Amino acid sequence: MYLAFCGLVIVVALSSLGSMGGGAYSLIGAVFILVALGVLLVMNWADFVIFPLVTNLLGVSFQPAKDYRIVKTQDAVVKNVNGLFYATGYVTANVFAYTFKAEQQQQDQELKAVQAPETWERAVMNIGFPFKYHVLSAGLDVQKVRDELEGKRSFQEFQLSRAMQAQNVNEMTVTEIQRKINVLQTKIARIGEGEKPIATIMYFETTAVGVSEKAALDLLSAQIKQLEVAMSGMDVQLARIVGRELYTLFQFNFSLPTTYEEAATNFDIQS
Amino acid sequence: MDKKIFVFLGFFISSVVVLIIAGSAPLTILPAPAKLLLLLVSMALDILAFSSRYYTYLLLPFMQQRSSNIVLSNEDAYWLSTASDSVIRKDGEDYIATVYIRIPVYRSATEMSDDEKLDFSRRVSRLVGISKSPARYTAELHMMNKDYYIQQLRDTISKVENEEVQLVQNNGSPGDIERVRGKLAMWHNILDHIGGVQSFELTHYATVSARGAKEYEAVSIAQQDARELLSGIGSTFGVTPSIVTGKELLNYIEPEYLIPFSTISEQISKNVQEEVI
Structure with missing residues (x-):
């Protein structure tokens, strides 16, 4: 909704360029509009890139609560306790092999599940500093999720039949759809087996x-x-959290x- | 209605109005450079309108304060409930109470068979799906607070030192003096070892929050949710989880409790030594 409305302003701005009488001014105006469009698109898909860039450039930090400060690079919260500084950072840690994203064979999943407790313990033993691993989960509506998945499957099946009927069947495309x-x-x-669909946010x-x-x-x-090195044994994607998500995780x-x-x-974005 | 929508509409309408002025005013009234300036302002407002989607909490304080340190809140991040069993914070007009549940899991993978490991992994998967409302499960590795233990060791050392001094002053037997000195060396060794090694503790806990119009309402709902979660965790893991109360809550909230004071001086001096080397 936000992108549609703001995009509309861009379209109107482009159409009003003619009112500048043409020439260099219209050209500069077009550049402004294109830059604004670029910023909007980046903000829509990767605001975590732009936002720290702006705060870093302006040297702006935030105080989310008494004694706490989010630094200008937007990647850490610092607490001042009697002259000692405690810096806290967050890292996403989506464990793919143990979530719905898995597409491995059942046997492979079982092997990973068997290895998981030991791999985790080994990783923890190699860490010589305090950390927390959080899994925030919320149950989803089973019927809603099932309907959504079946709708997606039907769409993919339609795509597959179209790809198969094409004159030159692209093997890569067919494999990807399959x-x-x-x-x-x-x-x-x-x-169908009774597993409850859940949404999770995992982070260190x-x-x-x-x-x-x-x-x-x-x-x-x-x-x-x-932490990244210690957790490399687990099938986990780690990325340092910056910007508004850092503020949310702090809360x-x-x-x-x-x-x-x-x-x-x-x-x-993460979900 | 959400404050976010008002902020968005404010910037969006301003952007449109400025754009209309720039586009419709004839060049005789508004020359091309002025129109260009208005176009730039309009684009900036459009970007701000879009930014309000995620950054409303920052935009208004930033514009009001215009300083390099924007104060979003000058109040404590939370306070404890009267029963010290929930953490409370205010969110707009509502109160949010959060309850922490300690999950005592003491089993190690090294003492499990493959079947037990598989069973354990499945229990963890089941645990994550227990609650329909959002719940958080955490494994926390923190440094053990050895302040009390170190103080006890220091007290013992000074007691043994007094004993040694008295024996020397009263011409005690060489055997007794030797024994006390040996004891003193032992306690010093223990203190050096305890102070020099960082000890870690791995704890597990779950967190659940509830919203209420009044503080007691939020606490009551959160405690109710926590009790449901307690029974779920208990039946899944076969352990007896408990609601965290009092000062222990701070272990899960405050960063300074992750690294207690006793270990800081040791850690900092170690870092300084490494930097010097």
């Missing part, structure tokens, strides 16, 4: 301490790198979203 259908089929089958939180803010932030960055320390919708609006 893979998507298999993933959807696995999800539908799991719901780690804290470093230092006598200055810089020392704490440097140590935090080192800890996050170590999760004191209160969680109370409905699924509330959680989903905060993490529409």
